[in-house]
Amino acid sequence: MSGKKIVVEKEIAGRRLSLTTGQIAKQASGAVLVQYGETMLLVAAQTGPAREGIDFFPLTVDYRERYAAAGKFPGGFIKREGRPSTHEILTARLTDRPLRPLFPKGFRDEVQVQTTVLASDLENPSDVLSINGASAALCLAPVPFQGPIGAVRVGMEDDKFILFPTQAQTDAGDLDLVVAGNRESILMIEGFGRQIPEDIMVDALLFAHKAIADLCSLQEELAKKVGVKPFDYAEPEKNPFVSIVREKASDKLKSARSNPSKSARSEGAAAVREELVKELFPEGAVVDSEGRTLSQFKEAFYQVDKEMCRELTLSGKRLDGRSSSELRDVSCEVGNVPRVHGSALFTRGETQSLATLTLGTVRDQQRVEDLFGEHTKRFMLDYNFPSYSVGECRPIRGPGRREIGHGALAERSVQWVLPDEETFPYTIRIISDITESNGSSSMASVCNATLALMDGGVPIRQPVAGISIGLVKEGSKYVLLTDIIGDEDHFGDMDFKVAGTQKGITGIQLDLKIDGINEEIIRKTLEQARKARLELLKSMLMEIRRPRKEISELAPRIETVKIDPEKIGLVIGPGGKNIRQLQEDTGTQIDISDDGTVTIAASQGKGAEEAKARIEAMTEEVRVGRVYNGTVIAIKDFGAFIEIAPGKDGLCHISELSGGFVKNVSDVCKIGDKMEVKVIAVDEQNRVKLSRKALLPEDDAEVEGEEETDEEDLSFDD
Secondary structure, eight states: OOSSOEEEEEEETTEEEEEEESSSOTTSSEEEEEEETTEEEEEEEEEEOOOTTOOSOOEEEEEEEOGGGGTOOOSSSOOSOOSOOHHHHHHHHHHHHHHGGGSOTTOOOEEEEEEEEEEOOSSSOSHHHHHHHHHHHHHHSSSOOOOOOEEEEEEEETTEEEESOOHHHHHHSSEEEEEEEOSSOEEEEEEEEEEEOHHHHHHHHHHHHHHHHHHHHHHHHHHHHHTOOOOOOOOOOOOTTHHHHHHHHHHHHHHHHOOSOHHHHHHHHHHHHHHHHHHHSGGGOSBOTTSOBHHHHHHHHHHHHHHHHHHHHHTTOOTTSOOTTOOOOEEEEESOSSSSSEEEEEEETTEEEEEEEEEEOGGGSEEEEETTEEEEESEEEEEEOOGGGGTOOOOOOSOOHHHHHHHHHHHHHHGGGSOOTTTOOOEEEEEEEEEEOSSOHHHHHHHHHHHHHHHTTOOOSSOOEEEEEEEEEETTEEEEEESOOHHHHHHSSEEEEEEEOSSOEEEEEEEESSSOBOHHHHHHHHHHHHHHHHHHHHHHHHHOSSOOSSOOTTSOEEEEEEOOGGGHHHHHOGGGHHHHHHHHHHTEEEEEOTTSEEEEEESSHHHHHHHHHHHHHHHSOOOTTOEEEEEEEEEETTEEEEEEETTEEEEEEGGGSOSSOBSOGGGTOOTTOEEEEEEEEEOTTOOEEEESGGGSOTTOOOOBSTTOOHHHHHHHHO
């Protein structure tokens, strides 16, 4: 790269966006500083020679945040960033997805894109800037990148769209939508919203696409100033086996691929391939008589196999025999796993999810630390994809990028219908184990999470379902496919996932293998997805119509009470004495937030109710007529002083201790006794007068004095 500093800039959504190159990372193939507001990223693209024998495009995208960018130290013992966080992984995937389709299909050179957040103003999110920076860096690098592309975020407040909303506007709004594309079409979508109707979602996408042209122009201006020359890319030589495989195997492949069973399709195609291998490479040879290699044959076979699958689909014959808008068979079952707080099994064709629900307390919330500070999550959806789900053997090494991405998509699609924390003060965790996979397991997780939540008694606002729509497009001819299977995803051009309720969309994600789709395809896709979603919701609601009225008996019982924040210290007590005693007496776990919200959790409801009543008694003003379960703290000749709450006591006069005559106060009670009393008066000096007699039956005329027997004393104490 040139050592000359070159800057281009443009005002977008009221803030300046600048691209700078030639100053930093001059040995990289392409490097750009992206600044928007006071958020700055360094994005570098590097190329390398292709690895021998590789049969795919090895693009690697990484995104890393430095806490120093916000003037912070990393939390924990080690003050250096370690492995990427979930947010960093998701942003890397977000950056990768619109870039990958824009390289020639035969290109095999190593390409790596690295984004580092250098500064964050804590207002402008850096994820969308990463996409724009990556595109700009690749436009400067010596690679056949068919860019540029632009990416924008769209928010919505009071039914008005906001371009490049701040983090605060995004958090408070009803829509969080990221769109990437070129001037002609949209390449990638990822968005989540509060049940957004399809027509409004399309308007939001078109609103975003209008702004993308300015971002593309800015990158083109940068490349022009740098003097980037078009990269001379030579298409790989035509594979000599393609015509041979077409002639010998086309009809056989079409027949093998036309089968409802995933395994039967794979086995049929494999049998055709082995038959050709034996014919063209007899006796285990790897090179034929004309010098053509076995690896060339395998590449050609894959190409022809893909062509035949696409031809079948475009002719109106889906591989498993369904129509283009037909769902596979759906079955739902809830409550199938014991001991957990909710469970469900969702099966759609050969895709299956087993979901379990766990309800916890505020202490179970996930603490998350990022550039914007530390916050907690009360809802988590974890997605697992074991190798047996696709009939393979692989070591278990923790969740990969794909599992993290699919889990986040399902989680953010469902979170919009959860009850607020005041209504349902539980921490919620869903685990979706994919026990069988053949297409769109992330959307199966959305459906199954809804079922498990309803089975667990979580009062969700609306049920959510999700479906994936595929696309096969050749020229102007195309077909949209509802509920794509794995082969249709693999050989097709699009995976468009849409989740939502009957009212609208809660989650949307588009991945393409072609260079974009237009408004017509987007509108038809969303409508086809809406019809499938309603059909799925019918199947789900036939199994469980609405959330159960009660949560599982095995889940903790949680009560909440709001107290005056100034009285938090009273509940806690000196050195935590009061709250420790209260937890011990009631068998509860008590947490108090700074705003005065007290969360009480217990394995049984009675303990939580008792603790709540005692906290209310402790913090509320003493009112005439209220009954307290107090403790005798002092005995005088004229009566007993009873503590009705920590720091609050009142006098129960000797005449109010019993329905009969009492000679000595000590005949009725002693220090430390528990006594239920009623407030009968509070004078001007805030002195409290109590009565035990007011709570005794009217015909109770017991006489407590010297004439009582030991037996009567024991019975009374008991």
